[in-house]
Amino acid sequence: xxxxxxxALIKSLEAQGVEVMFGLPGGAILPxxxxxxxxxxxxxxxxxxxxAGHMAEGYAQVTGRPGVVMVTSGPGATNVVTPLANAFMxxxxxxxxxxxxxxxAIGTDAFQESDITGITMGVTKHNWLVTDPADLPRIVAxxxxxxxxxxxxxxxxxxxxxxSNATMTWYEPxxxxxxxxxxRPQMEGDPEAIQAAVxxxxxxxxxxxxxxxxxLKARAAGSLLELAERTGIPVVTTLMARGAFPDSHPLCLGMxxxxxxxxxxxSMQRSDLLIALGxxxxxxxxxxxxxxxxxxxxxxxxxDPAEHNKVRRADxxxxxxxxxVIDEMLAALDAxxxxxxxxxxxxxxxxxxxxxxxxxxxxxxxxxxxxxxxxRLAEWRAQLxxxxxxxxxxxxxxxxxxxxxxxxxxxxxxxxxxxxxxxDTIVASGVGQHQMFASQWWRFDHPYTWVNSGGLGTMGFxxxxxxxxxxxxxxxxxxAVDGDGCFQMTAQELVTASSExxxxxxxxxxxxxxxxxxxxxxxxxxxxxxxxxxxxxxPDYVGWAEAMGCVGLRVESPDEVAPAIDKANDIDDRPVVIxxxxxxxxxxxxxxxAGVSNDEIVVDPSQAATLAALRTGGAK
Amino acid sequence: MTAATTDRCHHTLSVLVENKxxxxxxxxxxxxxxxxNIVSLAxxxxxxxxxxxxxxxxxVESAPLEQIVQQLHKxxxxxxxxxxxxxxxxxxxxxxxxxxxxxETRGQVIQLVGVFEGKIIDVSADRLTVMLAGAPExxxxxxxxxxxxxxxxxxxxxxxxxxxxxxxxxxxxxxxxVA
Ligand SMILES: Cc1ncc(C[n+]2csc(CCOP(=O)(O)OP(=O)(O)O)c2C)c(N)n1
Ligand SMILES: [Mg+2]
Numbered sequence: 126x127x128x129x130x131x132x133a134l135i136k137s138l139e140a141q142g143v144e145v146m147f148g149l150p151g152g153a154i155l156p157x158x159x160x161x162x163x164x165x166x167x168x169x170x171x172x173x174x175x176x177a178g179h180m181a182e183g184y185a186q187v188t189g190r191p192g193v194v195m196v197t198s199g200p201g202a203t204n205v206v207t208p209l210a211n212a213f214m215x216x217x218x219x220x221x222x223x224x225x226x227x228x229x230a231i232g233t234d235a236f237q238e239s240d241i242t243g244i245t246m247g248v249t250k251h252n253w254l255v256t257d258p259a260d261l262p263r264i265v266a267x268x269x270x271x272x273x274x275x276x277x278x279x280x281x282x283x284x285x286x287x288x289s290n291a292t293m294t295w296y297e298p299x300x301x302x303x304x305x306x307x308x309r310p311q312m313e314g315d316p317e318a319i320q321a322a323v324x325x326x327x328x329x330x331x332x333x334x335x336x337x338x339x340x341l342k343a344r345a346a347g348s349l350l351e352l353a354e355r356t357g358i359p360v361v362t363t364l365m366a367r368g369a370f371p372d373s374h375p376l377c378l379g380m381x382x383x384x385x386x387x388x389x390x391x392s393m394q395r396s397d398l399l400i401a402l403g404x405x406x407x408x409x410x411x412x413x414x415x416x417x418x419x420x421x422x423x424x425x426x427x428x429d430p431a432e433h434n435k436v437r438r439a440d441x442x443x444x445x446x447x448x449x450v451i452d453e454m455l456a457a458l459d460a461x462x463x464x465x466x467x468x469x470x471x472x473x474x475x476x477x478x479x480x481x482x483x484x485x486x487x488x489x490x491x492x493x494x495x496x497x498x499x500x501r502l503a504e505w506r507a508q509l510x511x512x513x514x515x516x517x518x519x520x521x522x523x524x525x526x527x528x529x530x531x532x533x534x535x536x537x538x539x540x541x542x543x544x545x546x547x548x549d550t551i552v553a554s555g556v557g558q559h560q561m562f563a564s565q566w567w568r569f570d571h572p573y574t575w576v577n578s579g580g581l582g583t584m585g586f587x588x589x590x591x592x593x594x595x596x597x598x599x600x601x602x603x604x605a606v607d608g609d610g611c612f613q614m615t616a617q618e619l620v621t622a623s624s625e626x627x628x629x630x631x632x633x634x635x636x637x638x639x640x641x642x643x644x645x646x647x648x649x650x651x652x653x654x655x656x657x658x659x660x661x662x663x664p665d666y667v668g669w670a671e672a673m674g675c676v677g678l679r680v681e682s683p684d685e686v687a688p689a690i691d692k693a694n695d696i697d698d699r700p701v702v703i704x705x706x707x708x709x710x711x712x713x714x715x716x717x718x719a720g721v722s723n724d725e726i727v728v729d730p731s732q733a734a735t736l737a738a739l740r741t742g743g744a745k
Numbered sequence: 746m747t748a749a750t751t752d753r754c755h756h757t758l759s760v761l762v763e764n765k766x767x768x769x770x771x772x773x774x775x776x777x778x779x780x781x782n783i784v785s786l787a788x789x790x791x792x793x794x795x796x797x798x799x800x801x802x803x804x805v806e807s808a809p810l811e812q813i814v815q816q817l818h819k820x821x822x823x824x825x826x827x828x829x830x831x832x833x834x835x836x837x838x839x840x841x842x843x844x845x846x847x848x849e850t851r852g853q854v855i856q857l858v859g860v861f862e863g864k865i866i867d868v869s870a871d872r873l874t875v876m877l878a879g880a881p882e883x884x885x886x887x888x889x890x891x892x893x894x895x896x897x898x899x900x901x902x903x904x905x906x907x908x909x910x911x912x913x914x915x916x917x918x919x920x921x922x923v924a
């Protein structure tokens with residue numbers, strides 16, 4: 126069958142099972158847009174290519190399938206650099222297809238030429254410049270393989286216009302056609318290392334499971350739950366792993382890191398064994414590295430061996446897929462005499478502490494596990510429960526009118542939103558205070574319900590990511606929790622959502638500031654506020670929302686919050702935007718200032734005296 | 746680059762890569778974006794037309810060798826990496842230099858080239874172009890010595906290396922395959 130390169134490209138995407146792509150056409154990609162008319166693949170026409178990239182990321186995050194982006198050469202291609210960098214940092218499988226000027230024009234500074242394979246080398250897992258249409262089926266298959274296997278990530282295929290216009294003889298690429306001699310991701314863990322890990326696990330007195338985004342990438346939430354319950358070991362979930370372990374589980378300690386809760390942060394500092402699963406010792410988690418978890422041995426499971434010993438030396442490093450490795454650990458626990466039993470299963474209860482959790486599985490008498498009964502962790506779990514009781518997340522619900530937005534607290538908005546929506550609601554967020562508040566105050570009891578930009582911290586992520594998430598999971602309610610600053614970066618994609626009838630809901634926590642930067646200026650620059658004030662009502666968010674075909678609502682006082690949310694939840698035929706006028710002076714606590722030891726954690730002002738007393742008491 | 750290219754902190758990586766366009770840029774880009782120092786780099790076709798061999802001398806002061814190797818290995822076109830520790834490697838490098846050599850010093854330069862068993866490959870009234878192939882330390886010494894006569898231009902290839910042979914068996918010591 127003779128096809129044009131363009132037809133072969135679309136057919137190749139169909140062969141990969143692509144159901145939707147996000148993009149915007151232009152000169153160099155024109156030939157490829159023609160066969161889209163005859164394809165089963167849905168194309169979502171965005172208003173800015175950055176939006177296409179983040180939509181594809183949102184889609185990939187909630188479905189586990191690769192997101193696909195199609196844009197033209199030059200400015201179209203450079204507009205997707207930010208999403209590619211974002212996907213690279215957060216290990217999101219993404220396939221970007223860019224048009225390119227004809228091969229004969231490459232290198233001549235032709236109209237809309239940019240060296241996009243050169244530009245994106247550092248922010249893609251790999252990229253390809255296609256020079257022969259006959260290569261297209263193979264390269265597309267390679268691209269999807271590389272994007273979705275091993276440590277997932279973004280890839281880019283650059284297709285010159287003459288290549289998409291030329292003809293080729295179609296073939297269905299087989300596995301044997303893939304030409305990737307250097308690409309061999311390691312899936313299974315080394316049995317000796319697994320055994321060593323299980324030995325450490327059984328011997329630990331103050332262990333903590335440090336779960337990262339890799340748990341979600343490996344679809345290992347079920348295995349993680351079993352590991353935690355069998356061993357009775359508590360779990361922290363990083364910003365990228367929220368939902369990988371249910372927040373309502375008694376063993377869940379929540380988020381560690383710069384804005385993590387006191388117990389999660391301190392548990393790692395005091396632990397004698399960190400079981401790092403698909404996490405990478407990011408500086409936002411470790412604080413000052415030399416002071417991080419000083420007494421802990423480290424088991425580090427990661428599919429990317431380059432993460433081992435990069436930041437923190439591991440006592441046991443295991444290269445492999447998180448789910449396979451955890452399952453191998455579970456098998457080793459079987460052998461050691463610690464099989465799963467019903468008694469180890471906990472009941473989800475948001476109020477429960479680790480002290481309320483079952484003590485773990487019952488060891489088989491006479492086995493190695495029986496020498497180290499799970500009750501040995503009782504003291505540790507009591508300590509964790511004590512910290513949770515003393516230093517819960519908190520805010521002053523009624524601090525009076527401290528400025529713009531008066532007494533409407535962002536945390537209150539989030540608590541109300543959380544309680545008014547189904548527990549499997551998908552939440553996307555931007556970057557800033559609102560992101561940290563959302564991660565802290567939401568209750569993530571299901572995997573793949575939290576979509577955010579962790580590694581790159583890309584403002585403007587929320588609106589398009591929520592749209593992509595809704596496209597991937599139309600059956601779910603999807604809320605974006607956004608900042609007023611972030612919203613202004615990519616709001617135009619609500620036009621896309623309106624015209625494509627993608628009913629996302631956006632909660633703008635409008636504090637009239639680039640709030641997170643304002644917080645740093647308040648705390649570390651003597652309240653010298655430099656270029657952080659936006660405005661509560663310029664733009665008019667309600668008017669803007671209406672102009673984009675959405676329903677716009679405004680909320681200025683606490684008693685209006687629930688009714689507005691109910692109204693929004695009832696609208697299912699178009700997007701809704703709620704402009705919550707929140708307290709401009711609210712800060713995110715706890716906080717570990719950048720580059721400082723986690724031991725120096727700053728808690729909510731209402732808890733500061735208690736913490737100070739605890740520190741001078743030497744109990745730390 | 747100073748003449749001191751041989752150092753305890755320098756390790757030689759022999760990297761087999763796919764012979765495709767842009768591969769060198771990927772390798773060089775990785776080093777620059779992660780702040781790894783390259784001491785020298787040489788690229789040549791391998792005995793298999795599908796692959797090229799890049800010999801990189803890295804400075805392990807700038808980053809642990811393990812990190813450099815693992816990050817390199819993540820590049821899709823990198824097929825194999827083996828590390829040659831200084832003691833296990835036979836390393837050679839080629840130097841070309843044009844040296845000032847007027848009537849008074851010409852004899853001394855020629856003599857020096859003779860001592861090092863180099864070659865004179867071009868001559869003019871007041872200059873000589875000389876060539877020397879040898880172990881990198883020898884090349885360092887030679888460069889140091891001819892510098893005194895005035896170097897007009899100098900180029901070194903960067904080193905290539907193979908594992909040292911086992912004297913008893915005649916079989917090459919396998920380089921440590923690190924990834
Ligand atoms: C594209 C981009 N530019 C700048 C920043 C730096 N930055 C981090 S948070 C923040 C403020 C975000 O403001 P807003 O969206 O209103 O959220 P808030 O912190 O007020 O909740 C800024 C400017 C960033 N993360 N991303
Ligand atoms: Mg703001």
